[in-house]
Every structure is written in structure tokens, then in C-alpha cells.
Amino acid sequence: MLREILLHLSQSSTARTLVTHAPFASTAARRFVAGERVEDGIRAARELNQQGLAVSLDYLGESVRNREAARAAADVVLRVLDRIAEEKLDANVSIKLTQMGQDIDEAFLHENVGRILDRAAAADIFVRFDMEGSAYTQRTLDFFRRLWSEGRRNIGVVIQAYLYRSEADIRALVELHARVRLCKGAYQEPPSVAFPEKRRVDENYVRLMRILLTEGNYPAIATHDEAMIRATRDFAAEKGIPTSAFEFQMLYGVRRDLQQQLVKNGYRVRVYVPFGEAWYPYLMRRLAERPANVLFMANAVLRESPLGALLGRGNGRR
Numbered sequence: 001m002l003r004e005i006l007l008h009l010s011q012s013s014t015a016r017t018l019v020t021h022a023p024f025a026s027t028a029a030r031r032f033v034a035g036e037r038v039e040d041g042i043r044a045a046r047e048l049n050q051q052g053l054a055v056s057l058d059y060l061g062e063s064v065r066n067r068e069a070a071r072a073a074a075d076v077v078l079r080v081l082d083r084i085a086e087e088k089l090d091a092n093v094s095i096k097l098t099q100m101g102q103d104i105d106e107a108f109l110h111e112n113v114g115r116i117l118d119r120a121a122a123a124d125i126f127v128r129f130d131m132e133g134s135a136y137t138q139r140t141l142d143f144f145r146r147l148w149s150e151g152r153r154n155i156g157v158v159i160q161a162y163l164y165r166s167e168a169d170i171r172a173l174v175e176l177h178a179r180v181r182l183c184k185g186a187y188q189e190p191p192s193v194a195f196p197e198k199r200r201v202d203e204n205y206v207r208l209m210r211i212l213l214t215e216g217n218y219p220a221i222a223t224h225d226e227a228m229i230r231a232t233r234d235f236a237a238e239k240g241i242p243t244s245a246f247e248f249q250m251l252y253g254v255r256r257d258l259q260q261q262l263v264k265n266g267y268r269v270r271v272y273v274p275f276g277e278a279w280y281p282y283l284m285r286r287l288a289e290r291p292a293n294v295l296f297m298a299n300a301v302l303r304e305s306p307l308g309a310l311l312g313r314g315n316g317r318r
């Protein structure tokens with residue numbers, strides 16, 4: 001129930017205005033977002049690399065409906081690519097197609113994303129297309145396939161285990177030899193397209209993980225769910241699949257203990273590092289995933305607020 005409310009609020013412009021203008025909200029968001037500037041993302045990437053974690057940098061933004069803003073977003077990604085190359089970071093980028101012009105027109109999207117892919121290819125950097133709500137699934141896969149047929153190979157896509165269609169999509173991507181990130185799915189979807197029960201999503205996740213591990217091209221197993229991680233480790237061990245053949249992926253600020261533990265156990269782990277001013281919908285999806293995060297945020301806001309200070313809880317007094 002709380003999940004539905006939070007996902008609904010993630011799309012509300014009134015709630016966005018209220019939250020993003022609330023004092024201290026952006027400080028509290030820092031748990032899940034590296035900061036607002038490119039250099040905040042680069043700093044986080046550097047620190048994570050030092051801990052043996054690879055990174056995917058995400059310049060936050062989605063549902064952009066004018067060309068100027070979509071071009072400006074792509075320009076920021078170009079800067080990120082340059083900074084990754086300059087600092088020789090173990091990092092790639094993730095982009096959302098609705099931030100790059102998917103809702104404007106396909107020719108524009110192709111040109112705007114093409115600029116990113118050219119720059120990334122020149123620096124040998126991989127670009128992942130995040131997957132958004134189910135209204136975009138087919139268009140995103142079609143666009144991906146178009147780029148693939150044009151010879152682009154530094155690209156990968158995301159498949160969400162909660163969608164009924166995902167097994168067929170994965171089989172088609174495996175045929176292409178394309179790289180897939182498997183996640184459970186973060187959007188509010190109707191039962192006509194997605195499994196409503198967590199148990200069924202998890203079962204599908206394991207089924208899809210197995211296909212990707214045996215037939216896929218360097219899949220990314222993106223989850224914080226220890227049961228999914230255990231299933232992946234067990235399956236890889238049973239089939240003799242080396243740890244270099246896949247990677248785990250987790251979100252910035254989520255289960256940092258597990259990230260470290262997997263690295264210690266010899267697994268490859270990549271952390272998805274979001275940065276930018278448009279953190280509101282991303283943050284709401286993270287809150288929806290774990291109701292305890294709402295309490296965490298409320299506590300952080302309270303601690304930093306004048307009320308928190310009055311109560312003797314602010315500014316490091318405890």
C-alpha cells in the first residue's frame with residue numbers, strides 16, 4: 001500500500017515541488033544520491049573504485065519534453081564521459097531514453113544519443129539504457145535493436161523480472177549477444193503486464209538469471225535481495241561459471257555491507273551512482289522499495305532541522 005502511494009507520488013509535480021523545496025530534504029537525499037554536480041558523481045566513483053567497486057554513473061532526469069533540455073542532459077553525460085576517461089575510472093554510464101528525447105521524436109533521440117555513443121566508443125566506455133515504465137519497454141528495445149543493427153556494440157539494456165514478457169525479451173537479446181542488466185523492476189505496473197506478487201517476481205528473476213548466466217553476454221545481476229544473490233552464486237558454482245563472466249550491481253547507498261562482502265568473496269560488483277538536481281522521482285522509487293527508508297529519511301530530516309536541534313539531536317550532538 002505504502003509502495004503504491006510512494007510510486008504515485010513519484011509522478012506528482014505538486015509533491016515534487018513540496019519535497020524538493022523542503023528544507024533539508026536534499027541533504028537527506030544524499031544517502032541515495034551522490035550530489036547535484038558532475039564532480040559529486042566523479043568523487044563518489046573514485047571513492048568506490050578505491051574500495052574495489054566498479055561504477056555506473058547516472059545523471060538524474062527523465063520525461064524531458066523539450067529539445068533544448070534533452071540536448072543539455074546529453075551534454076552533461078558527455079562531460080561525465082570525459083571525466084571518466086581523464087581520471088581513468090572503472091566506470092561506465094547509465095542513461096534514461098526519456099531524458100534524451102524519447103518523448104519528442106525518434107530522429108531527435110537517435111541524434112542526441114548518437115552523440116553520447118560516439119564519445120563513449122572513442123573512450124571505450126559502455127553505455128547502459130535504463131528501463132522505465134512498461135509504456136516504454138517495446139520502444140526502448142526497438143531503439144536498442146536499431147542501434148545494434150547500425151553496428152553499435154558499446155551498449156546494453158535492462159530487463160525487469162516483474163514483466164510477463166521478459167523471458168521472451170531476454171531470449172531475443174541473448175540471440176543478439178547483447179549485454180543485459182536484470183532487475184526486478186521499480187515502476188507501478190498493472191497486473192495485466194506484471195506479476196503482482198513478490199514471490200512470482202522472485203521466481204521469474206531466478207529463471208531469467210539462469211538463462212543469462214548460461215547463455216548471456218556478461219550479464220549484470222542487479223539486486224540487493226540476498227536470496228537472489230545466493231541463487232546466483234549457487235547456480236554459477238554448480239555450472240562452473242567463473243566470477244569474471246558476470247557482475248552484481250547495486251544502488252549507491254543501499255546494502256553497502258553486502259557490496260563489500262561480495263568484493264571480499266571475489267565477485268565483481270558495480271554500484272549505480274546517481275547525481276544531479278532531478279533526484280525527486282529516483283528518491284521516491286527508493287523509498288517505495290523499502291518502507292523503512294521513509295523512517296530513515298524522516299529521521300535524517302528531523303535531525304538536521306531546527307526542531308531536531310531543539311530536541312538536542314541536531315548537528316552531531318549525539
Ligand SMILES: Cc1cc2nc3c(=O)[nH]c(=O)nc-3n(C[C@H](O)[C@H](O)[C@H](O)COP(=O)(O)OP(=O)(O)OC[C@H]3O[C@@H](n4cnc5c(N)ncnc54)[C@H](O)[C@@H]3O)c2cc1C
Pocket residue numbers: 129130131132158160183184185186187222223224225226249250251254255271272285286287289290293
Ligand atoms: C544497479 C541497479 C540498476 C537498476 N536499474 C533499474 C532500471 O533500469 N529499471 C528499473 O525498473 N529498475 C531498476 N533498478 C531497481 C530495481 O528494479 C528494484 O526496484 C530495486 O533494485 C529493488 O529490488 P531488489 O532486487 O533489491 O529486491 P527487493 O525484493 O525489492 O529488496 C530485497 C531487499 O533489498 C534491500 N533493499 C532493496 N531496495 C532497497 C532500498 N531502496 N533501500 C534499502 N534497502 C533496499 C532490502 O533489504 C530488501 O528487503 C535497478 C536496481 C539496481 C540495483
